[in-house]
Amino acid sequence: MIADRQPAILTRGLARSFGPVSAVSGFDLEVQRGEMFGLVGPDSAGKSTAIRLLCGILKPTGGEGHILGFNLATEAEQIKSRIGYLSQAFTLYGDLTIDENIEFFAAIHGVRGFQKRRNDLLDFTRLAPFRKRLAGALSGGMKKKLALACTLIHTPEIIFLDEPSTGVDPLSRGEFWNILSDILEQGVTILMTTPYLDEADRCHRIGLMNKGRLIQTGTPDEVKATLPGIVFKIECADLGAAYRTLKQKWPAAGLVLYGDRLNLWTPRGDADAKASVAWLEQQKLGPVALSPISPSLEDVFVALLGSKQAPGGES
Ligand SMILES: Nc1ncnc2c1ncn2[C@@H]1O[C@H](COP(=O)(O)OP(=O)(O)O)[C@@H](O)[C@H]1O
Numbered sequence: 001m002i003a004d005r006q007p008a009i010l011t012r013g014l015a016r017s018f019g020p021v022s023a024v025s026g027f028d029l030e031v032q033r034g035e036m037f038g039l040v041g042p043d044s045a046g047k048s049t050a051i052r053l054l055c056g057i058l059k060p061t062g063g064e065g066h067i068l069g070f071n072l073a074t075e076a077e078q079i080k081s082r083i084g085y086l087s088q089a090f091t092l093y094g095d096l097t098i099d100e101n102i103e104f105f106a107a108i109h110g111v112r113g114f115q116k117r118r119n120d121l122l123d124f125t126r127l128a129p130f131r132k133r134l135a136g137a138l139s140g141g142m143k144k145k146l147a148l149a150c151t152l153i154h155t156p157e158i159i160f161l162d163e164p165s166t167g168v169d170p171l172s173r174g175e176f177w178n179i180l181s182d183i184l185e186q187g188v189t190i191l192m193t194t195p196y197l198d199e200a201d202r203c204h205r206i207g208l209m210n211k212g213r214l215i216q217t218g219t220p221d222e223v224k225a226t227l228p229g230i231v232f233k234i235e236c237a238d239l240g241a242a243y244r245t246l247k248q249k250w251p252a253a254g255l256v257l258y259g260d261r262l263n264l265w266t267p268r269g270d271a272d273a274k275a276s277v278a279w280l281e282q283q284k285l286g287p288v289a290l291s292p293i294s295p296s297l298e299d300v301f302v303a304l305l306g307s308k309q310a311p312g313g314e315s
Pocket residue numbers: 018021022023041042043044045046047048049050
């Protein structure tokens with residue numbers, strides 16, 4: 001098999017149970033080299049378990065998978081040397097400096113002559129001026145950048161990032177995304193999980209996970225196009241009250257509350273939208289403005305999963 005012609009990730013029916021809990025099941029995924037793929041889903045959907053299966057850290061209880069052409073069941077060692085994994089609970093050594101943390105990870109991976117690679121990583125994560133600072137004294141955003149640098153020290157072909165931007169302030173998140181773009185340009189494949197739907201929108205393709213299953217995959221636009229019916233924008237003075245009363249009247253409707261509007265989706269579209277306006281006016285919440293808009297990823301996820309389970313948006 002010519003490994004470098006294989007997709008970065010290819011799984012068929014991959015599954016993992018913990019006793020009676022089916023954390024991941026029927027997981028079919030194909031990711032091409034150079035792609036940025038985002039796994040999105042509510043808490044406990046199985047995102048972290050899926051990543052750990054793909055890294056060869058967890059043994060599957062069913063199905064099969066190939067990473068860069070190597071078999072997860074029989075070639076885990078070849079896989080591990082070619083991938084990087086930034087876990088949700090990734091810990092740096094707080095009493096070591098930035099330089100020393102990277103050196104430590106270089107030693108774990110047996111990277112010889114790591115200094116040049118370290119300099120490059122510090123340059124493009126813009127951490128070079130702080131290299132003598134203790135990791136314990138860094139801000140959340142800088143810690144994530146250092147963790148990313150440690151994950152990249154052995155020049156992996158794929159990196160798996162489990163919620164890399166959780167706990168990072170919005171400004172640093174922007175910078176983190178610029179760094180991820182640089183990494184993509186170097187030809188590295190990225191598979192990440194994120195609870196932020198605005199971040200999912202920036203991936204080449206995304207997969208929506210719920211209850212251990214991949215229920216939808218495609219480019220963000222393809223996923224948005226799968227939503228039947230129309231999403232309406234509702235504007236009125238008291239959006240919070242409008243949200244609560246509509247939620248009560250039509251529990252099955254997809255409702256997303258933003259600062260300046262309410263997005264409404266129902267499978268029946270037009271008729272329900274008009275009925276909603278009439279209901280709001282009857283509740284003395286008028287005047288109400290209604291107009292169709294293109295759905296956001298959040299609208300799609302709320303429609304597919306129900307708002308209680310939908311992952312959080314960033315609006
Ligand atoms: N080591 C484990 N032992 C038992 N149950 C687990 C373990 N890891 C995950 N689970 C369960 O598997 C499901 C999926 O968890 P996880 O993959 O962490 O989801 P996510 O990352 O999407 O929040 C959850 O119900 C979780 O409790």
